[in-house]
Amino acid sequence: MxxxxxxxxxxxxxxxxxxxxxxxxxxxxxxxxxxxxxxxxxxxxxxxxxxxxxxxxxxxxxxxxxxxxxxxxxxxxxxxxxxxxxxxxxxxxxxxxxxxxxxxxxxxxxxxxxxxxxxxxxxxxxxxxxxxxxxxxxxxxxxxxxxxxxxxxxxxxxxxxxxxxxxxxxxxxxxxxxxxxxxxxxxxxxxxxxxxxxxxxxxxxxxxxxxxxxxxxxxxxxxxxxxxxxxxxxxxxxxxxxxxxxxxxxxxxxxxxxxxxxxxxxxxxxxxxxxxxxxxxxxxxxxxxxxxxxxxxxxxxxxxxxxxxxxxxxxxCSPEEPMPRQGVAAEAKGQPWLPAVEAASLTVLGGEQTILDGVDFALKEGQTAAFVGRSGSGKSTLFRAILGFMPVETGLIRLGGVPHAAWTREFLNRRIGVVFQESFLFAGSIRDNIAIGRLDATDEEIYEAACKADLGTWIDSQPAGLATILGHRGDGLSGGQRQRVAIARVFLQRPEVLILDEPTSALDRGTEGQVLQSLAELMKGKTTLMSTHRLQTVEEADMIYVMEAGKVTDKGSHADLLQRGSAPYLAMLSRQSRISEADSFEDVALPSDLPLELSKRELPA
Ligand SMILES: Nc1ncnc2c1ncn2[C@@H]1O[C@H](COP(=O)(O)OP(=O)(O)O)[C@@H](O)[C@H]1O
Ligand SMILES: [Mg+2]
Missing domain, CATH: 1.20.1560.10 (ABC transporter type 1, transmembrane domain)
Incomplete structure (x- = not known):
């Protein structure tokens, strides 16, 4: 029985x-x-x-x-x-x-x-x-x-x-x-x-x-x-x-x-x-x-x-992610889809704790926004919310005018390309690893994407070329090359929106510079949300959002923020200048003794 x-x-x-x-x-x-x-x-x-x-x-x-x-x-x-x-x-x-x-x-x-x-x-x-x-x-x-x-x-x-x-x-x-x-x-x-x-x-x-x-x-x-x-x-x-x-x-x-x-x-x-x-x-x-x-x-x-x-x-029986996997998100019919991203009073919880607390930002199509702030200030959580990984508690995110409640996994996958701080590589050939960006891509397209991500020389130097086999988690590639594989995937994917969550922070400075060039190529014509500790990249952003403890404490372009003498931004730059190599915004104690000793380069003309 x-x-x-x-x-x-x-x-x-x-x-x-x-x-x-x-x-x-x-x-x-x-x-x-x-x-x-x-x-x-x-x-x-x-x-x-x-x-x-x-x-x-x-x-x-x-x-x-x-x-x-x-x-x-x-x-x-x-x-x-x-x-x-x-x-x-x-x-x-x-x-x-x-x-x-x-x-x-x-x-x-x-x-x-x-x-x-x-x-x-x-x-x-x-x-x-x-x-x-x-x-x-x-x-x-x-x-x-x-x-x-x-x-x-x-x-x-x-x-x-x-x-x-x-x-x-x-x-x-x-x-x-x-x-x-x-x-x-x-x-x-x-x-x-x-x-x-x-x-x-x-x-x-x-x-x-x-x-x-x-x-x-x-x-x-x-x-x-x-x-x-x-x-x-x-x-x-x-x-x-x-x-x-x-x-x-x-x-x-x-x-x-x-x-x-x-x-x-x-x-x-x-x-x-x-x-x-x-x-x-x-x-x-x-x-x-x-x-x-x-x-x-x-x-x-x-x-x-x-x-x-x-x-x-x-x-x-454990509950599933509420977002539907397929189907057409309620996009406005007949109108061109504009890859704008915005959030209004966005609150996100992690267990009992409030991680994002009333975040607002608005990014028009083709613009670049840099989110800066200490480690733990909520940058990654914000990106995870935009990727639909964290449920929105209150407030709203819109992607191309479509509110988050109407998103489907398919809609997000098609529109957003991501490069994380560290990228996961699967055991198998480098071709298959890049093809993840678009599974029906031809070898020519894959090779082209690899070249754009500056992997072409390496692939040419390998006897097996694109068929070169990588080990567990991409063993056989350096950190920089792994990030390039991730970038090549996004080249292949051709999304309209990019999320770059500290894509170069695990790399040494020399490698970082080269990977940043590939990223700059990738960002062309795309709406980009990024978090980075690289000052130069931040300066070039159309909009900078300074984040602290889950809130946006100031925003504006680099010039604008300096002009206004934005305290949160200056504090950030000060921390930056305290690290002699001008390496990182993060993990340095906030100085209590403002005003700040900024390097000459950072001061407004
Ligand atoms: N799934 C989660 N559950 C609870 N707390 C989380 C979760 N994810 C992140 N946090 C917390 O949220 C805060 C923001 O983290 P994160 O978004 O990773 O910051 P950042 O990317 O700016 O370094 C941190 O204090 C972290 O401990
Ligand atoms: Mg993070």
Whole structure:
């Protein structure tokens, strides 16, 4: 019953391949029938050939037995391959469903949990469910078939013994119930510990560099050890109860067999039963009770499936990002789409905390706005809100006149190109990595985009050219080259609006200068929102927005802000000048002693 319920819950998420499934079950049952007929052949061998003396039956009986054995073996092999195929396909189906939901989750949610949670879900839980569908369900069905087949033969041979066997079955079935809740509890605990350990292992690998430079091996070992202790405890208990459940069943079966042997021996001595019948009876009785026992074994697996299914369902019910993925945003029909971006009284929360607090800005098509402010002042959050990654609490963002409430993911993807501080590269060729900007681009277009991003010389220098393979996260490229790949993607994408969130801050100054040239090329004719610590880039912006603690504290062009002697902007420039290389606006304490010592270059004429 439990297995049927579990099956019904799982079925909507996988495509049950009915013809193949039916063929696999047919093979499994046929193979089973071949082996189930064997004890009956032995009954005939003992009673008719050995004790009855019908010698001419020996050869046909042996031939039949051999034929059935070969048939059972062949069919058994075919069904195993079919079930394996189905098992993997169903696991992958389920993985697709989970991945599809992951793609619809709010970005903040994914960033909060990290890879550990989702990899446990997609690895362990889907595998458990694939196994359930094609191993557990199949085993349960074949066990029931064996039980009914054997009972039918026993009834045919001796109805009194058959009734006795039937009476024992409910007792055998009751045994696993005693262990059910115990197993369930510990299986759940094992699953939870595994998820937690998964997260830590993932970090251990991702954080290899930090662990090595800080000599953290021992700290890591101790941290892991504490988690392993919990897992080991829960696993041992889980197994203990599963084994106890299974062995209590076996013990009961052995007892019954002993009783039947005793009872049957008496009847053989009386002459009311033949030896062949006794041997066949015990053999079928074993066949009838073994499935009941096996079902006890499967109780553990069923509980495991139950736990995995619960996790999957919980995940699939978690709320999705409210933005629709496709469809046409409510753009004004007939009018040309102008890539203007504006925000009015924009408030964005991060948990309880207000991250953006009444931000206003307006950017006409083709203009460039620079957002400057310390680290943590909310620049990235503003960009994330424009990308639809952070929900707007109050206020409004408009992109080309379309309010954020009417945006679709497709609309944003088409219109906005992004370069983050660090860009994610996928393992694979550099061609595929650039083609992410526009998947249907030709090799010529990809190469052209690469050249515009100043990657052409590097690609030409590689023997494999565009087909050069990059390692994990783009291993094999320098930081500057990775940013260039990101820029090439945007060249290929040809969006109308650009968001550049500190695209060069992870680079050294020399590289930065070159990447900035590529960016300047990219920005031509586009509406650009950027945050940067590069003074020169800021100066050239049409509009500068100074941000502090989630608010815009001043705005204007560079000249305008200097003319007015804008205190927040001057403070920013002062911080800038305090770093001798004029490197960064950020992370330098705000001087309390204004007015400021500005470098001559910054002062208005
Ligand atoms: N998802 C989030 N949940 C809660 N707080 C967040 C979240 N993202 C960022 N913050 C907080 O918001 C503030 C602004 O961060 P951010 O926008 O990254 O600033 P900036 O890009 O200017 O350095 C920081 O104090 C940060 O701790
Ligand atoms: Mg930032």
């Amino acid at each position: 439990q297995s049927i319920r579990l099956f019904m819950r799982l079925a909507p998420y996988v495509r049950i391949r009915w013809p193949l499934t039916a063929a696999a079950y047919a093979c499994a049952l046929l193979s089973l029938t071949c082996s189930l007929v064997q004890p009956y052949l032995f009954l005939m061998l003992i009673d008719r050939v050995l004790t009855g003396g019908e010698k001419e039956l020996l050869a046909p009986l042996l031939l039949a037995s051999g034929g059935l054995a070969i048939g059972s073996m062949l069919l058994g092999t075919v069904q195993a391959a079919m079930f394996r195929y189905l098992g993997i396909r169903h696991t992958l189906d389920l993985r697709e469903v989970i991945l599809a939901h992951l793609r619809r989750l709010p970005m903040a949610e994914i960033e909060r949990h990290g890879a550990g949670k989702y990899s446990a879900l997609m690895g362990m839980d889907t595998a458990t469910m694939g196994n359930f569908l094609n191993h557990v369900v199949k085993e349960l069905l074949t066990q029931w078939y064996t039980l009914l087949f054997a009972l039918a033969v026993i009834f045919y041979l001796d109805w009194q013994l058959a009734l006795a066997a039937l009476a024992v079955i409910p007792i055998l079935l009751a045994i696993p119930r005693m262990f059910r809740s115990l197993i369930m509890r510990h299986t759940g605990a094992v699953r939870a510990h595994n998820e937690e350990i998964g997260t830590y292992l993932y970090e251990s690998i991702e954080g290899s560099r930090e662990i090595r430079v800080h000599g953290l091996e021992r700290w890591e070992r101790e941290r892991n050890e504490a988690r392993y202790r919990n897992l080991v405890g829960a696993s041992v208990k889980d197994t203990l109860y599963r084994v106890l459940s299974a062995h209590s069943g076996s013990l009961a079966v052995s007892g019954i067999v002993v009783v039947v042997y005793g009872f049957g021996s008496g009847r053989v001595l009386d002459g009311t039963m033949t030896i062949g019948m006794l041997v066949a009876l015990v053999s079928y009785l074993n066949n009838a009770l073994a499935p009941v026992q096996a079902m006890n074994h499967f109780v553990g697996e069923l509980q495991g499936g139950e736990v995995a299914m619960k996790r999957i369902e919980e995940f699939l």
